Amino acid sequence: MDIVDRKYRILQAIIDDYILTALPVGSRTISRKYEQKLSSATIRNEMSDLEELGYLDSPHTSAGRVPSNKAYRLYVDQMLRPVPLSVEETAFINRCFERRSHQVADLSTRIARSLSSMTRYTTAVMTRAPRSEQMLSHLQLVPVADRRVLLILVTTTGSVRQHVLDVPRAMAADELYAVSRILTARLEGTPLSDLPARLAQLGGEELGGLARAMAEQQPHEEHSDVSALVVGGRSNLLSFPEYSDVDKAKALLSVLETREKVVSLLSHNGEMEISVRIGPETGMEETKDCSIVTASYRLSDGRVNTIGLIGPTRMQYGKVLSVLGQVGRSLNELLDETGGKLE
Amino acid sequence: MDIVDRKYRILQAIIDDYILTALPVGSRTISRKYEQKLSSATIRNEMSDLEELGYLDSPHTSAGRVPSNKAYRLYVDQMLRPVPLSVEETAFINRCFERRSHQVADLSTRIARSLSSMTRYTTAVMTRAPRSEQMLSHLQLVPVADRRVLLILVTTTGSVRQHVLDVPRAMAADELYAVSRILTARLEGTPLSDLPARLAQLGGEELGGLARAMAEQQPHEEHSDVSALVVGGRSNLLSFPEYSDVDKAKALLSVLETREKVVSLLSHNGEMEISVRIGPETGMEETKDCSIVTASYRLSDGRVNTIGLIGPTRMQYGKVLSVLGQVGRSLNELLDETGGKLE
DNA sequence: ATTAGCACTCGATTCGAGTGAGTGCTAACA
DNA sequence: TGTTAGCACTCACTCGAATCGAGTGCTAAT
Numbered sequence: 001m002d003i004v005d006r007k008y009r010i011l012q013a014i015i016d017d018y019i020l021t022a023l024p025v026g027s028r029t030i031s032r033k034y035e036q037k038l039s040s041a042t043i044r045n046e047m048s049d050l051e052e053l054g055y056l057d058s059p060h061t062s063a064g065r066v067p068s069n070k071a072y073r074l075y076v077d078q079m080l081r082p083v084p085l086s087v088e089e090t091a092f093i094n095r096c097f098e099r100r101s102h103q104v105a106d107l108s109t110r111i112a113r114s115l116s117s118m119t120r121y122t123t124a125v126m127t128r129a130p131r132s133e134q135m136l137s138h139l140q141l142v143p144v145a146d147r148r149v150l151l152i153l154v155t156t157t158g159s160v161r162q163h164v165l166d167v168p169r170a171m172a173a174d175e176l177y178a179v180s181r182i183l184t185a186r187l188e189g190t191p192l193s194d195l196p197a198r199l200a201q202l203g204g205e206e207l208g209g210l211a212r213a214m215a216e217q218q219p220h221e222e223h224s225d226v227s228a229l230v231v232g233g234r235s236n237l238l239s240f241p242e243y244s245d246v247d248k249a250k251a252l253l254s255v256l257e258t259r260e261k262v263v264s265l266l267s268h269n270g271e272m273e274i275s276v277r278i279g280p281e282t283g284m285e286e287t288k289d290c291s292i293v294t295a296s297y298r299l300s301d302g303r304v305n306t307i308g309l310i311g312p313t314r315m316q317y318g319k320v321l322s323v324l325g326q327v328g329r330s331l332n333e334l335l336d337e338t339g340g341k342l343e
Numbered sequence: 344m345d346i347v348d349r350k351y352r353i354l355q356a357i358i359d360d361y362i363l364t365a366l367p368v369g370s371r372t373i374s375r376k377y378e379q380k381l382s383s384a385t386i387r388n389e390m391s392d393l394e395e396l397g398y399l400d401s402p403h404t405s406a407g408r409v410p411s412n413k414a415y416r417l418y419v420d421q422m423l424r425p426v427p428l429s430v431e432e433t434a435f436i437n438r439c440f441e442r443r444s445h446q447v448a449d450l451s452t453r454i455a456r457s458l459s460s461m462t463r464y465t466t467a468v469m470t471r472a473p474r475s476e477q478m479l480s481h482l483q484l485v486p487v488a489d490r491r492v493l494l495i496l497v498t499t500t501g502s503v504r505q506h507v508l509d510v511p512r513a514m515a516a517d518e519l520y521a522v523s524r525i526l527t528a529r530l531e532g533t534p535l536s537d538l539p540a541r542l543a544q545l546g547g548e549e550l551g552g553l554a555r556a557m558a559e560q561q562p563h564e565e566h567s568d569v570s571a572l573v574v575g576g577r578s579n580l581l582s583f584p585e586y587s588d589v590d591k592a593k594a595l596l597s598v599l600e601t602r603e604k605v606v607s608l609l610s611h612n613g614e615m616e617i618s619v620r621i622g623p624e625t626g627m628e629e630t631k632d633c634s635i636v637t638a639s640y641r642l643s644d645g646r647v648n649t650i651g652l653i654g655p656t657r658m659q660y661g662k663v664l665s666v667l668g669q670v671g672r673s674l675n676e677l678l679d680e681t682g683g684k685l686e
Numbered sequence: 687a688t689t690a691g692c693a694c695t696c697g698a699t700t701c702g703a704g705t706g707a708g709t710g711c712t713a714a715c716a
Numbered sequence: 717t718g719t720t721a722g723c724a725c726t727c728a729c730t731c732g733a734a735t736c737g738a739g740t741g742c743t744a745a746t
Contacts, residue, residue, distance in 0.1 A: 024739090038689095039689050040689090041688075041690070041691090048741080058739095058740085061695050062694085062737090063739070138486055138487075138516065140485045142481060144497050152505075154487050154493065158488040162495075162505060164503070173481065173524075173527075238596065246589060247581075249581060253581065257576070257578055370708075372707095382720050383720090384719075384722090388710095388718095388719090391710080401709085403727065404708080404727065405727045406709090406728075407707080407708065
């Protein structure tokens with residue numbers, strides 16, 4: 001067990017060093033910087049074993065060794081020691097969650113910006129609102145123009161959706177209010193997803209054709225139920241030596257500009273609170289040399305907030321996980337304060 | 344005038360060729376491809392003159408010549424012949440403006456995507472709503488949660504703003520409606536910018552402290568009055584040889600990720616409908632080797648839509664201007680149909 | 687089991703020669 | 717006088733050979 005323990009330590013040292021330098025690491029480096037009791041020859045033997053076991057790759061004969069995806073997997077599953085955040089870092093995160101002091105941008109944008117500036121990786125923040133779970137609590141029609149009204153839906157969880165409708169004839173504010181009252185009474189508690197159907201049922205002309213207009217003009221809420229997606233710090237990727245090849249950089253950046261692809265990268269989260277996917281585990285050809293760390297938080301109104309960081313597989317997992325942990329804590333604090341409402 | 348005319352033609356040929364190839368162009372190239380009546384030696388003399396006049400630069404003695412910013416200026420001001428768009432291209436643009444057929448993304452996003460995919464440059468689309476010009480037409484309060492109400496402001500031009508308020512005590516829908524009526528009556532026609540002041544005046548407790556809450560909690564609408572900003576096709580930049588240097592690419596991409604900077608790049612528009620800014624005219628150190636073409640459209644509700652394309656100074660100005668022109672025409676058509684309302 | 691020692695590998699760097707596109711100048715020409 | 721042929725010269729770029737050096741694997745001694 002002792003020798004196994006040593007292999008383990010050596011592997012860890014290799015990964016640590018490679019994450020730091022992005023250079024293949026050689027036996028002498030380990031012997032000098034990490035395991036001074038052992039000669040480089042010994043390390044060499046161990047490294048040879050580790051390669052056989054599939055934890056190391058050698059780019060070519062006379063370069064050092066590079067951790068394999070299997071090694072990274074072991075690393076995040078078992079080797080990670082928590083990296084304590086500096087006081088400044090913690091403060092920085094907390095500041096980004098302060099009440100609505102600096103209203104400059106919405107919370108998602110602020111999270112994306114600060115995470116990518118702290119970690120130097122690329123950050124994506126997504127909010128999904130499972131439409132099916134939300135139910136109508138209040139409905140209100142407001143005049144906008146001659147034959148246009150604004151339809152406002154407030155759900156039981158307190159979130160608000162709005163949509164402009166074209167209506168067959170002009171209606172006064174008072175009339176619209178009366179209709180709003182009737183419809184609210186009849187439809188309260190209806191799941192949002194059933195709303196168009198229920199409205200179509202009501203159908204008739206008695207409400208000035210409004211119910212029909214509403215049924216027909218309901219926005220079929222995007223493809224998915226993603227309500228917000230912000231990506232920040234894309235240009236950070238260009239600092240990594242693995243993307244000094246412009247073509248590689250372009251391929252990845254282009255994925256990160258495609259909303260659907262980003263959503264799918266963030267979504268593959270097996271309902272874990274925090275998930276780390278390494279290389280091919282990201283599930284996309286273009287990101288087979290990347291790792292993605294995602295954290296999901298369920299808001300009290302049923303929406304799910306997912307924060308993802310993407311970078312080369314040689315990622316500072318320790319740091320990233322600590323930062324995400326702190327973000328999670330701050331976020332929960334904020335949610336407690338505000339009763340689970342975001343924005 | 345004849346000789347001047349020839350210089351002019353040669354300069355144009357040089358610019359055309361350089362825009363196409365990004366390679367310094369030599370006298371022989373011009374003589375073979377553009378002015379077969381003249382020998383390379385003659386061209387050489389002319390080029391020497393053109394350099395003296397400040398229209399050409401030579402990277403070093405034995406490379407060809409490269410157009411200067413002054414040359415590009417002349418080119419867009421006087422040399423541009425309209426590039427007719429292909430049927431496919433026109434169709435492509437029109438498709439992106441089709442009514443609300445594919446609701447997949449909002450109009451700005453669609454414009455940004457299609458423009459950057461057609462031109463291979465980076466596109467930014469911005470909508471500004473000059474707050475000062477807008478006046479209140481209708482105000483409505485809707486219950487959201489126990490002590491939270493949604494404030495909806497409809498302006499004379501038919502645009503809608505919403506904002507959630509914390510209120511001192513719970514209020515029923517009917518009561519809120521009554522208050523809405525009173526406030527609408529009193530505040531109709533008030534410019535949005537004066538609203539907080541007017542509300543503070545009303546102040547008193549008679550409305551359940553609502554007016555005060557509203558005065559205090561009015562969102563101070565961002566720094567500027569920019570209501571939407573979408574950037575698309577950033578990764579296109581990486582295809583240009585001028586950005587094969589990763590550091591240059593990073594500097595520019597990083598600008599294009601900073602909302603404020605993009606806004607300022609789009610804003611420097613001297614109220615012209617279409618403006619072309621070349622190199623340093625873009626007004627930002629990081630973009631001194633770029634050109635920016637912007638087009639602005641005033642919507643009938645007073646908002647201004649600005650579409651900008653950014654790329655190396657060696658930009659396909661002809662193509663870009665044609666495309667933007669077509670976009671303008673399609674946009675106007677759409678606006679006519681919908682009475683000037685976007686979204 | 688560990689290590690010193692050594693031969694060997696192979697990418698990266700350096701250097702110099704050669705190449706070729708391009709210029710500027712001069713002299714001849716129409 | 718404007719145009720052109722010719723030529724010397726410049727200078728980035730390419731290519732191959734030589735060199736360097738970090739690193740490996742193996743063997744034999746401790």
